[in-house]
Amino acid sequence: MKYRLATLAFALAITANAHAASGTTHGNAAAGHLVYLHQCSGCHSNLPGADRFGPTLYGVYGRKAGSAPLHHYSAAMHASKIVWNATTLNGFLTNPHAYMPGTIMPYSGLKNPQMRINLIAYLKSxxxxKSP
Ligand code: HEC
Incomplete structure (x- = not known):
């Protein structure tokens, strides 16, 4: 619990910074962190170099798809040549299998647009x- 509160405070601080720096962040990273905890953390760590069943999401924003060290990806992920940013993450997370046929991510998609925007703000944080 202590750890989660600290992480939440950290995420809030980052959101405040992002707002101050760019003024263009519409997602709420703290709310996105809760989405991550409920929907993604079973398979994805948020720490450097810590893969679970899925690759770590630390540093995923701005990363080439299929490039986390240690992780075994599908051929589809390797071949995709995607760089993860707000647009590509939004497409993939809406419906992974429609966006990337052949992905082995066993997740049907996050249908709520505001939750996706918040989650993407969290992934950026x-x-x-991060790249633009
Ligand atoms: C049941 C397990 C599972 C869940 C739940 C899950 N994922 Fe995944 N995820 C995976 C696996 C496995 C891969 C590798 C897919 C591949 O290689 O095709 C992956 C790949 C990814 C990638 C590509 C990463 C890279 O390094 O290129 C992203 C981004 C991602 N997941 C985000 C999420 C987010 C955000 C959520 C929560 C909304 C989520 N995933 C939920 C298992 C999961």
């Missing part, structure tokens, strides 16, 4: 190397 745990990606120190």
């Amino acid at each position: 745990i990606s120190p190397q």
Whole structure:
């Protein structure tokens, strides 16, 4: 519990910074962190180099698809040549199998648009190397 509160405070601080820096962040990273905890953390860590069943989501924003060290990806993920950003994450997370036929991510999709925007803001906040 202590850890979760600390993480939440961290996410809030990052959101505040992102707002101050760009003024263009519409997602709420703290709310997105809760989505991550409920829907993604069973398969995905948010720490560097810590793969679970899925690759770590630390640094995923701005990363080439299929490039986390240690992880075994599907051929589809390797071949996709996608870079994860707000647009590609939104497409993939809406319906992974429609967006990327052949992906082995066993997840049917996050249908609520605001939850996706918040989740993407959270993924950006745990990606120190983020690109536009
Ligand atoms: C039941 C397990 C599971 C759940 C739940 C899950 N994933 Fe995944 N995820 C995977 C696996 C396995 C892969 C690798 C897919 C492949 O190689 O085709 C993956 C791949 C990904 C990738 C590509 C990462 C990269 O390094 O290229 C992203 C982004 C992603 N997941 C985000 C999410 C998010 C965000 C959620 C929550 C909404 C989520 N996933 C829920 C198992 C899961």
